[in-house]
Amino acid sequence: MNHSILEHIDSPKDIKKLTEQELPILCRELRETMIETTSRTGGHLASNLGVVELTVALHRIFDSPQDKIVWDVGHQCYAHKLLTGRRKQFSTLRQKDGLSGFPKPTESPHDAFVAGHASTSISAASGMARAKTLHGDEHTVIAVIGDGAFTSGLAYEAINNAARSGDHLIVILNDNEMSISKNESNLAKYLSTIRSRPNYFKMKDQVQSVCHKIPLIGPSAERFLLKTKNIMKTVIYGSNFFEDLGFHYLGPVDGHDLNQLSVVLNRAKSLKRPVFLHVKTQKGKGYSYAEKNPGEFHGTPGFEVATGVTKGKPGATNFSNEFGKYLTELAKKDERICAITAAMKYGTGLNFFSKEFKAKGRFFDVGIAEPHAVTFAGGLAAEGMLPVFAVYSSFLQRCYDGLIHDLSIVRQHVVLGIDRAGIVGADGETHNGLFDVAMLLNIPKITLYSPATYRELRWAMDQALYHEDGVCGVRYPRGGESSSLLPLEAEKNWTLLPSSEKSEQTDNLIVTYGRISADVLQAVKRLEQEGTAVSVLKLTKIFPIGEEVIKTMMLYQHILFVEEGIEIGGLGQYLGAELLKQDFKGQYRVRAVSSRFVPQATVDEATQLCRLDAASIAEDYRKYFSSK
Numbered sequence: 001m002n003h004s005i006l007e008h009i010d011s012p013k014d015i016k017k018l019t020e021q022e023l024p025i026l027c028r029e030l031r032e033t034m035i036e037t038t039s040r041t042g043g044h045l046a047s048n049l050g051v052v053e054l055t056v057a058l059h060r061i062f063d064s065p066q067d068k069i070v071w072d073v074g075h076q077c078y079a080h081k082l083l084t085g086r087r088k089q090f091s092t093l094r095q096k097d098g099l100s101g102f103p104k105p106t107e108s109p110h111d112a113f114v115a116g117h118a119s120t121s122i123s124a125a126s127g128m129a130r131a132k133t134l135h136g137d138e139h140t141v142i143a144v145i146g147d148g149a150f151t152s153g154l155a156y157e158a159i160n161n162a163a164r165s166g167d168h169l170i171v172i173l174n175d176n177e178m179s180i181s182k183n184e185s186n187l188a189k190y191l192s193t194i195r196s197r198p199n200y201f202k203m204k205d206q207v208q209s210v211c212h213k214i215p216l217i218g219p220s221a222e223r224f225l226l227k228t229k230n231i232m233k234t235v236i237y238g239s240n241f242f243e244d245l246g247f248h249y250l251g252p253v254d255g256h257d258l259n260q261l262s263v264v265l266n267r268a269k270s271l272k273r274p275v276f277l278h279v280k281t282q283k284g285k286g287y288s289y290a291e292k293n294p295g296e297f298h299g300t301p302g303f304e305v306a307t308g309v310t311k312g313k314p315g316a317t318n319f320s321n322e323f324g325k326y327l328t329e330l331a332k333k334d335e336r337i338c339a340i341t342a343a344m345k346y347g348t349g350l351n352f353f354s355k356e357f358k359a360k361g362r363f364f365d366v367g368i369a370e371p372h373a374v375t376f377a378g379g380l381a382a383e384g385m386l387p388v389f390a391v392y393s394s395f396l397q398r399c400y401d402g403l404i405h406d407l408s409i410v411r412q413h414v415v416l417g418i419d420r421a422g423i424v425g426a427d428g429e430t431h432n433g434l435f436d437v438a439m440l441l442n443i444p445k446i447t448l449y450s451p452a453t454y455r456e457l458r459w460a461m462d463q464a465l466y467h468e469d470g471v472c473g474v475r476y477p478r479g480g481e482s483s484s485l486l487p488l489e490a491e492k493n494w495t496l497l498p499s500s501e502k503s504e505q506t507d508n509l510i511v512t513y514g515r516i517s518a519d520v521l522q523a524v525k526r527l528e529q530e531g532t533a534v535s536v537l538k539l540t541k542i543f544p545i546g547e548e549v550i551k552t553m554m555l556y557q558h559i560l561f562v563e564e565g566i567e568i569g570g571l572g573q574y575l576g577a578e579l580l581k582q583d584f585k586g587q588y589r590v591r592a593v594s595s596r597f598v599p600q601a602t603v604d605e606a607t608q609l610c611r612l613d614a615a616s617i618a619e620d621y622r623k624y625f626s627s628k
């Protein structure tokens with residue numbers, strides 16, 4: 001593919017040398033490169049296609065990395081990476097040892113701040129802008145935030161404080177009328193209202209321009225007319241929220257018009273004060289399949305460029321879909337069941353529930369507002385409903401206070417569908433679900449299930465809804481079940497698998513739960529082939545641990561706990577402490593994720609890196625207990 005202009009862009013300085021006629025060609029080549037690469041590697045395509053012109057304009061007007069560009073969520077930074085010296089490495093996107101799919105300061109000085117979760121950009125950018133002011137640095141800090149990320153309370157906390165500073169801060173609202181799926185909040189309606197009345201803001205510009213040209217009385221006339229205009233504007237249009245907070249508001253601006261973007265960005269830069277710039281873009285711009293189905297192409301696996309058809313097994317299911325489908329079945333029988341998502345209807349499998357129950361008022365998409373979702377669920381539960389909040393494990397991290405204060409103290413019965421538990425692969429450090437167990441274990445009276453098969457998932461959901469109280473989490477991995485685990489399907493809290501049907505009692509035991517049970521079983525086969533008989537204790541209900549589980553473990557002398565989660569504070573350490581309370585005299589070791597963030601890789605590669613694959617588990621078992 002011949003990219004005559006992009007191939008000569010090695011830094012943002014090269015963009016400034018281009019003619020106006022060359023810029024649209026550069027934008028086209030950027031889109032072609034992103035489409036071709038993500039068709040192979042997977043990634044966030046639609047959001048990146050929508051900000052190509054905005055990215056080019058930003059680097060044409062500002063001087064990165066002296067001027068800082070803070071991307072929110074970060075899943076729209078692909079063009080930014082291509083324009084900041086990483087073009088030759090772009091084919092390694094989301095691969096092991098390759099480019100991250102999100103901004104990563106250790107990867108490039110042009111990536112101003114780490115971003116994998118939503119709504120952090122304004123807080124970070126305002127802090128950076130304040131630091132520049134304190135250092136006497138005149139450069140600008142720009143936060144680029146989408147209208148989906150703007151539904152988070154963190155964004156509102158930030159803008160409530162940012163404008164009062166007077167720092168060189170520009171907040172760019174990338175308004176594509178979507179987060180991952182279509183926005184349906186009051187904010188979305190408000191932005192739609194603003195988009196429908198751009199003439200007011202044109203009038204504001206014209207008044208100031210005319211007044212500046214009037215000799216002597218210009219400034220006083222401007223102040224008088226602007227005061228009059230503000231009164232009339234409030235009466236006719238209502239107040240502009242962002243101006244009321246203290247921002248200088250500009251927009252709405254066509255986010256695909258390079259000339260208009262350049263003019264308005266230059267103006268925002270020249271104001272040298274907090275500016276709020278409203279930019280209107282189209283998600284998926286330039287690729288017809290992504291334009292028609294931006295939700296489908298938000299986070300996409302590999303696909304055929306010519307047809308837009310995603311690669312993979314046709315009709316294949318996964319834990320998310322199985323969760324959503326079964327919850328829908330249960331809700332048809334029980335009118336108390338409600339479902340909540342934080343802008344992840346499709347990712348969590350709640351699209352099935354939404355289709356059936358949205359019109360009946362039992363499905364709630366609260367936007368990117370996980371803490372609100374938790375406390376909202378508590379309110380539903382307080383009035384007799386059965387709320388289920390489906391959320392990615394890494395996003396649940398934002399909800400810790402609400403889980404303790406709003407749900408657990410008074411034991412509100414709320415079920416958490418904890419999706420993407422464990423290693424997730426190519427999204428890397430910001431998305432691996434390795435902390436939920438350690439985070440939740442210390443909350444009094446909480447209950448946790450970790451099914452390894454679809455049948456166990458359905459059983460765990462039944463238990464969580466109808467046989468538990470208080471906060472109950474059901475955690476499950478990304479992707480589908482392992483065929484090697486299907487013989488383990490059991491509708492009970494735990495299962496003990498002897499080393500073999502003919503073997504006598506062994507002193508060796510591996511305890512585990514969840515997806516990693518498949519690797520444990522393979523490791524046990526390796527050990528048995530070498531003459532070491534090992535039993536497996538597989539947990540489905542992982543907390544609280546019943547006395548019978550501890551008593552069973554006490555029968556063994558050499559115990560290895562294998563956990564696809566962070567080691568410190570995890571279930572393995574908890575069980576080790578329980579054994580010590582019972583004066584366990586044997587040997588106990590934990591194989592979990594050490595104190596580290598697991599980088600991007602395939603799930604298999606990351607599992608091997610953490611020594612949680614079958615070969616590593618068998619090797620570590622031999623190392624720990626071979627002399628015993």
